[in-house]
Amino acid sequence: MRARPLWLSLGFLLVTTPLFAQSKWRPKPKPAPSAEVKPEAKPESDKADAAKSETAAPTDGAAAGAPAAPADDLGEPPPPAVEQKEGTKPSPLTPAPGEFPKGTALPPPPDYDKLLASIAALRSRIAAVTTTLYSSKLRVVFSAEGEDAQIANLKVTLDGGVVFVAPDRFSAEEPRVVYEHAVAPGHHVIGIEIERHDVRGRQFRTFQSSKFTVVVPESKQLEADVLLEDDSDMGEEFPDGEDGEYELGASLRARVIE
Numbered sequence: 001m002r003a004r005p006l007w008l009s010l011g012f013l014l015v016t017t018p019l020f021a022q023s024k025w026r027p028k029p030k031p032a033p034s035a036e037v038k039p040e041a042k043p044e045s046d047k048a049d050a051a052k053s054e055t056a057a058p059t060d061g062a063a064a065g066a067p068a069a070p071a072d073d074l075g076e077p078p079p080p081a082v083e084q085k086e087g088t089k090p091s092p093l094t095p096a097p098g099e100f101p102k103g104t105a106l107p108p109p110p111d112y113d114k115l116l117a118s119i120a121a122l123r124s125r126i127a128a129v130t131t132t133l134y135s136s137k138l139r140v141v142f143s144a145e146g147e148d149a150q151i152a153n154l155k156v157t158l159d160g161g162v163v164f165v166a167p168d169r170f171s172a173e174e175p176r177v178v179y180e181h182a183v184a185p186g187h188h189v190i191g192i193e194i195e196r197h198d199v200r201g202r203q204f205r206t207f208q209s210s211k212f213t214v215v216v217p218e219s220k221q222l223e224a225d226v227l228l229e230d231d232s233d234m235g236e237e238f239p240d241g242e243d244g245e246y247e248l249g250a251s252l253r254a255r256v257i258e
Contacts, residue, residue, distance in 0.1 A: 137221040140179040144172040146230030149196045157191035185218040198235030210250040221258040
């Protein structure tokens with residue numbers, strides 16, 4: 001290969017070097033400014049909805065996005081707690097203000113005198129109606145024998161209902177009429193319940209209950225004579241000799257008198 005002349009190589013370098021430098025270091029043209037794109041303005045209703053969605057946040061540890069429970073299911077919110085000063089906190093058993101509903105005023109007390117008068121009038125009317133309906137009558141005569149026996153309680157019943165209660169210091173040494181009234185004809189049950197104590201020792205007491213069945217004829221009056229006897233000697237013999245006896249008796253005699 002033949003070598004190029006030196007002067008030819010130097011001439012080529014002198015020509016190409018300025019051209020190469022001018023093409024390499026030419027400044028780049030700046031881009032033309034582009035028009036800025038502004039966001040489209042939103043209507044006022046969309047802004048209000050966005051503000052509500054941003055301020056609403058889940059409470060009480062509820063997950064965001066979970067549906068809120070309707071207010072009707074939860075009821076009204078509890079009343080705000082009243083701040084208590086130190087040393088004046090009430091007991092946990094003390095009801096909070098407004099905890100119980102306000103009740104209505106209590107009604108006035110009943111008039112017992114009027115009620116008793118109404119009951120007495122009603123009994124009188126029932127007695128009058130019974131007398132009109134039934135022409136049959138029943139009379140109960142009671143007597144008690146026993147020198148040392150004192151009556152503490154006495155009750156007379158007819159067909160399970162109480163018709164006579166003895167007052168205090170009641171004595172029946174002589175026959176006493178304890179019941180006389182019109183009744184329906186037929187079977188009736190007379191009951192006697194009596195409690196007595198020995199006048200020589202009140203700790204010695206007797207309790208006697210007797211029942212008798214009688215038949216009241218149609219349109220007639222029946223008299224029933226009840227006799228209770230007490231011949232006990234417990235109050236006299238037992239305190240001294242430590243030996244005594246209770247002896248009680250009951251009898252009824254029925255007869256038609258009219």
